Amino acid sequence: MVSFVIPCYNSADYLHRAVEPLLAAPEHVEIVLVNDGSRDATGEIVDRYAAAHPGTVRAVHRENGGHGAAMDSGISVARGTYVKVLDSDDWTDPLALGEYLRRLRDWVTSGEQPDVVITNYVYENEGRGSRRRVRYGSFIPEGRICTWDDLRRPRVGRYLLMHALTYRREVLRRSGVSFPPHTFYVDNLMAAIPLREVRTLAYLDIDLYRYYIGREDQSVQESVMLTRIDQQLRVNRLLVAALRSTEIADARHRRYLLHYATIVCSVSLTLTALAGTEESRRDRKDLLLYVKRTDPRVYKAFRRSPTGLLLSVPGRGGEMLVRSSYRIARKYIGFN
Incomplete structure (x- = not known):
């Protein structure tokens, strides 16, 4: 139903935080773990997850090509009706995940599948000891499938990050989106280029994605x-x-x-x-x-x-x- 693509590079210390909530999900998910030439124990951890959860976890190993190249590798083998990218230092909220999967299942079962599903995300700022929720109800109707004509003008500073987006796999592939190797900030491409092919959208007002801020070597510092x-x-x-x-x-x-x-x-x-x-x-x-x-x-x-x-x-x-x-x-x- 939904493939979570998790690019991993030297993620041994925290990869469990991304994977474990998905393994405990009440609905079936596919977890695609892409080891991007890690130099620590990430590759071994990925293989252990795949061996312990066959049919749910897939291990992909590749030479180091950067975050975008790892995303390309994961998306290319994903089998779910929907695809969501989850960074290896982020995680999903268990309660929100259950509601999210239930709504996806209902849409897939009914045959009315929005091209993109939008959910909230929460900044988890470790250094500040704070959280900030980002919601989209101010410009997208909640809980129903809509078109671009139903959207209001977004406020200044309000826009859809990759963390808020779950694309229908066919839309992703039709868009032809790909990412340059050894380049950070490619999530900007993921958050825009596939949207060119989107005709229907659905917004769920749930705090699904937890976006971790706080590592000194983090790309957004x-x-x-x-x-x-x-x-x-x-x-x-x-x-x-x-x-x-x-x-x-x-x-x-x-x-x-x-x-x-x-x-x-x-x-x-x-x-x-x-x-x-x-x-x-x-x-x-x-x-x-x-x-x-x-x-x-x-x-x-x-x-x-x-x-x-x-x-x-x-x-x-x-x-x-x-x-x-x-x-x-x-x-x-x-x-x-």
Whole structure:
């Protein structure tokens, strides 16, 4: 019914946290564990899970290719009607998981299967000792299958992360989404490119996904992101190139994807401002020029957005304004 694809790299210390709730699920799930050339005991743990739970857990071993390559490997062998990616340091809430699986079963049994199922996620910030729930009821009707025409305009800063999405497998494969090797932040591609093929959506107001924040080496930590700006920019360009907004006929469908593209552009340009180097300033100019030439609609949507207006303030003063705004947002939102 649903395949959970779990890319694993040196995850021995915490992989159990992702796997165990799925093994205890009241409905059948497929768990695809992709060992991405780990150097610790992850590969052995993956094999033990597969041996102990044949028919439920599948072990995939590959040479190290990065998070995206591991996602590609897992999605390519998934057999469920639906596919959800679960990072190996995250987990699912057991009560929410039961309700989620029950609703999926009902849709699969009835033959009315939404192309994507959207659920809440919760930031579990270990360093702050805090939790923050992200919900979508403000722009998506809850509990029923709907179309893009039923969606309201999302608020500023509200968008669908990969952690909120469960795609119908056929939609994923029809979208042709794939991920560059040895590149972080490819979840931005997973959260947008398959949505081009989505015609029906369903939102469940349940806190399914627990998104762990707190490891010093985590890819979303600011210090780490600043060393990987090139990877964020690479993903940004791939997203803009794949969006092809002129081909999306439905106005609300196109509006959401343009909204998401502005978010990704905003993250990229915020990082260049935080870096504050001559190289990062060149990167900023190059990215804006690329977006303008590749998809003028994305460029126009970005420049008109609130974050686009902030990020368009020129010079060193603009960089200082962006840094101050980022620190305030980080303090009160706690996203990394």
